[in-house]
Amino acid sequence: MRPLRSLLSAAVLALPCLAQAAGSLTICVDDAAGGFNYTTASCVVDNGAGDLVGTTGAIVTVNMLGGFTITSAIGEPLFAPGFGMSISTDGSVTGSWIIGMAQTGLNYGIGTPTETSVNASFTGSASGPGTASYAVYVDDLNRGLDSWGPVGTSVASGGFGSGSAQVTLSDPFSMLAFVALDATRGQTYYSTDLTVNVPEPATLALVGTALLGIGAARRRKSSAA
Numbered sequence: 001m002r003p004l005r006s007l008l009s010a011a012v013l014a015l016p017c018l019a020q021a022a023g024s025l026t027i028c029v030d031d032a033a034g035g036f037n038y039t040t041a042s043c044v045v046d047n048g049a050g051d052l053v054g055t056t057g058a059i060v061t062v063n064m065l066g067g068f069t070i071t072s073a074i075g076e077p078l079f080a081p082g083f084g085m086s087i088s089t090d091g092s093v094t095g096s097w098i099i100g101m102a103q104t105g106l107n108y109g110i111g112t113p114t115e116t117s118v119n120a121s122f123t124g125s126a127s128g129p130g131t132a133s134y135a136v137y138v139d140d141l142n143r144g145l146d147s148w149g150p151v152g153t154s155v156a157s158g159g160f161g162s163g164s165a166q167v168t169l170s171d172p173f174s175m176l177a178f179v180a181l182d183a184t185r186g187q188t189y190y191s192t193d194l195t196v197n198v199p200e201p202a203t204l205a206l207v208g209t210a211l212l213g214i215g216a217a218r219r220r221k222s223s224a225a
Contacts, residue, residue: 024104025083027059027072028145032096032180038146041100067093072101082197087179092128092187099181101194102144104174108198113140113170118155120177120196121162130181130188133159136196137176138167144174151176155196169198 030041044050044061052060058073072085085101108114122134139152152174156163177194 024144025057025059025072026102026104026145027061027070027085028100029068029070030098030100032098032182036098036100036145036178038100041145043145062090067091068097068099070099082195083175083177084193084195085177085179086191086193087124087181088191089189092183092189094183094187096180096182096184099179100145100176101178102174102176104142104144105172106142106174107171108169108173109171113168115166115168116198117164118167118175118196118198119162119164120156120194122156122158122160122179122192122194124160124190124192126181126183126188126190126192128183128188129186130183130190131159132182132190132192133157133180134194135178135180136163136194138165138169139174139176140168140170142172142174143176145176150178160192 025046026043028036028038028041028043030036030038044059046059047054047056050061052062058071060069060071062069067090069088069090070085072083083101083103085099087099108116118136118138120134120136122132124132126132135150135157136155137150137152138155141152143151153165153167155165155167175196175198177196179192179194181188181190183190
């Protein structure tokens with residue numbers, strides 16, 4: 001039975017490699033006048049200047065423009081690329097901004113173009129006359145914020161709420177999210193959370209289930225012996 005044990009161990013160790021979600025994370029803040037402009041935006045890259053945490057896959061930055069605290073994290077559970085971004089203001093603010101976040105170099109782990117759903121959720125509050133809205137895109141060409149704004153397939157957009165879309169992914173790809181804060185009508189305090197995720201590929205889920213079944217059968221046989 002040693003070959004089975006060796007095969008099972010090798011297969012289990014290979015699973016994370018099949019669904020590498022790792023990507024490069026960037027956050028930019030720009031004055032909303034005229035729309036998002038990468039060349040005039042204030043940007044922070046993962047582990048770069050302005051990132052207050054030394055953890056790969058997360059950015060915490062403050063006061064990029066307008067007195068914001070922005071916290072982001074790449075969510076990379078097995079089989080499921082995704083990310084989240086929280087934005088809060090240090091106090092009531094006036095003005096308008098666009099906060100862009102991009103994760104490039106994502107790998108879904110299938111190796112061939114695969115159709116799947118991408119889910120987005122935008123929650124929080126705008127205390128005051130200001131408004132908040134979001135837009136999420138998935139780009140099969142793996143473009144980032146330096147493309148000067150929205151690229152790829154639109155997943156969801158609007159005010160606080162959620163949405164999803166069917167997209168075709170091939171490795172590598174990118175996910176982009178934009179949050180627009182408009183407090184030009186008066187002092188507003190913001191506290192928002194945006195999350196984006198891609199469900200696990202069905203093929204890999206079946207592989208994982210099969211491996212768990214093999215492991216269970218192996219344990220039952222060992223117990224019987």
